[in-house]
Amino acid sequence: MRLKDQWRAALIVLAVLLCAASPASAEWRRAETAGFIVYSDGDAGVLRDNALQLELFESSLRLLHGADPAARAPRKLAIYLVGDRRSLGQVWPGIPETIAGFYRPSEDGVFAIAVRERGSLDTLLHEYAHHFMMGSSGSGYPGWFIEGYAEYFMTADLSPRRVAIGDFNKGRADWLQYGRWLPMADIVTNRPSQYGDGNAVAMYYAQAWLLTHWLMSDPTRTRQMLNYFSRLRAGESSTAALEAATGMAMAEIDRALKVYVRGRVPMKSFSAEQFPVPQVTVTTLSPGEDSLLLLNLRLSNVSNDEDQRAILLSEVRNRAAAFPNDPFAQRLLARAEIRMGDRQAGETIVRDLVEAKPDDTESLLLLAESIMTARDDEEVDHMTAMGEARRYLARAYALDDTDFRTLSMLSTTRNGAPGFPNDNDMETLLAAVEFAPQIPSIRLSTAQAHAARGEYDRAIAMLEPMASNPHGDRGSAIARTLIGSYRSRQGGETSPAAESAPAPASE
Structure with missing residues (x-):
């Protein structure tokens, strides 16, 4: 073993031991x-x-x-x-x-x-x-x-x-009172991730709150805000669109906001008694789930860093070993093996879980995932594997037809097949988006399917929420690139669906 690999292995062992030693x-x-x-x-x-x-x-x-x-x-x-x-x-x-x-x-x-x-x-x-x-x-x-x-x-x-809506956050208010304001033209153009300075990021959030509050606190300004959004979707720059919608130059908007923040902050309030009292059921978790709950989230949030993945896999193996009869712990172990370790060992675990509980959606989906991700060197016939995966996905769909994961995976089994994407494929993808519109990868797959059918306006509308996400830098960049490509193919038309998107109602 090379010295570099020895150090890497030692660091992984140390990290796992430190995690195990946590109170x-x-x-x-x-x-x-x-x-x-x-x-x-x-x-x-x-x-x-x-x-x-x-x-x-x-x-x-x-x-x-x-x-x-x-x-x-x-x-x-x-x-x-x-x-x-x-x-x-x-x-x-x-x-x-x-x-x-x-x-x-x-x-x-x-x-x-x-x-x-x-x-x-x-x-x-x-x-x-x-x-x-x-x-x-x-x-x-x-x-x-x-x-x-x-x-x-x-x-x-x-x-x-x-219920009262629209109050100020003290931290944001302090920044507005004592901090150095950023130019409003920068606020409406930039993303918070573009600022490397923590003070600038804090000012960005404070000024973004203030501009939103100012626009949403008055029916006339709310209509101007909707006009601004329409202008953006028509291709105007953010500053030009806001100036045209409000009839004010950016310098005038800046002055108006400084006056507005010194006054009494208007709020919306209404009775909470008009809503039915919700039912709440509180339960405790199984020992395995109690111990591994956050580790399960980490597996869904893991980076592509090789060392981090090795550390996580080792920790899952060590901690799940304490719960050999806990379905949550064993399913987590299977998922970690399938994605980062010994896929066949993970599949053996999840097949046992499916046999023990045939109506468990989580295990059915994980088994389908394992079958779909078989390594090339395992000599698995692709079409045979996709057919087997679809059988488990069909069982999962029968148990819960609103699970976006099932729908997304069903679409994946069809990707590359003759005629893909046909009308039924599009219905499957659009249903996945309907049940999980927040997930970028599903929007991306659906947009690409629309584009493959020449439906560029629908593809653009599908990507617009991704493109504007202030925190999704990589996904946003991909979406913006694709939107530019699709617009060039369609002659620069704007999506009608985007122009009819809902916005917060005014008072």
């Missing part, structure tokens, strides 16, 4: 409502209250956007509330110190995780506002509005009797 965490509980599955290793009563507040927040957002407050998305959002940033680091090793929570749409599912804040849900509500926007809008918005929208709603005051 045991408190007991995890799960609170389930109509729209959420909330996990917390904190107080059970606080967990129940948080779940109720999330349901109230969802109803409030729907009411303000002109939707049925009692309706819920087909799939529940998983949320994880942790006690400190060290727990965040178990899911995202090396997470920046300034981050207190994050939202992650992945091919395994969508989740949000945040540090519990005493007396505040700001971080969690910010992340959920992103989820709601991406789930309810068929089009993209500029980066400043995506962040400003989340900042606007995250300060919601959610009490059993009354």
